[in-house]
Amino acid sequence: MEHFPQQICEGLQHMSESVFVVLCEIVGISHQVAIRRETANIIEMVERRVAPYDGIIRMLSGSMREGFRLEGSDLDTMHWPNDHRVIMDMSQSEYYNTANTTLILSDSSESPPGFTLLQLLTPTRYRDIQSSCVTMNDRVYISSSKHRGLFCSAVFPNFTVHGPCGNGVRRGIEYDTAVCFVSDSWPVSASSWIDRCHSWPASMVVGDIVRNGCHFVAIGHPLGPHEHKEWRISFSQAEYKLVSSMNHCQFLTYGLLKLFLKEVINHQSEETNKLLCSYHMKTTIF
Secondary structure, three states: OOOOOHHHHHHHHHHHHHHHHHHHHHHOOHHHHHHHHHHHHHHHHHHHHHOOOOOEEEEEEHHHHHOOOOOOOOEEEEEEEOOEEEEOOHHHHHHOOOOOOEEEEEEOOOOOOOEEEEEEOOOOOOHHHHHOEEEEOOEEEEOHHHHHHHHHHHHOOOOEEEOOEEEEEEOOEEEEEEEEEEEOOOOHHHHHHHHHOOOOOOHHHHHHHHHOOEEEEOOOOOOOOOOOOOEEEEOHHHHHHHHHOOOHHHHHHHHHHHHHHHHOHHHOOOOOOOOOOHHHHHHHHO
């Protein structure tokens, strides 16, 4: 900047200040965003406190959970059975009481990176999970496409498939509902991410993310050998914690990219308007 004429520097500063003010009007000031996140956290905490051990857990995700309230955004939620746990190897089974917890084994030996098969190890009482099971090599696996269809049809009778989600409208609000399973463990395939975090985020945030494990959402790799049976590893919870650790300028930059996608790129020709999605913007910021 020191090589630019003073008038240009002053103009750029004025422009930056103007963009900041407008983005705060659209996205919200830091205090507003913090209140939105805290409200979602409190609601989730209360719901989990009162939920029975054998009940269904719901988690708000996506842009609403991150603190955005952009016009036209849908409501993203993730649902999983509280008494089911995915383990990464058989040695982890000793940490659970199989009398009241259904164990599922992640088997990624034949799947592309980021995807896995889910082998049902112990009986489940959920009929939709039972109906989603398929047998391969004398082992019982949960089919992602079957389970997504059964779960989402019960929530939205006329749902459409949107990635790992069932998309539907209720009371004028568009929902993206993802059925999934939860794991208390961090996947081995993502262990290298831990070592990459030197300057950001803080080690405390990294530790919290790893301790909270991951989810498995109902979608397979389109070029994988078991597309309709595979599940994708989801780091939605980790992504929310990363977004929450941003300062407000970083969060506004993320919001600017989302707005640019929505207002500019998505209005281009049909050949290009589907090449990028909001998730690409998020990972670019990370």
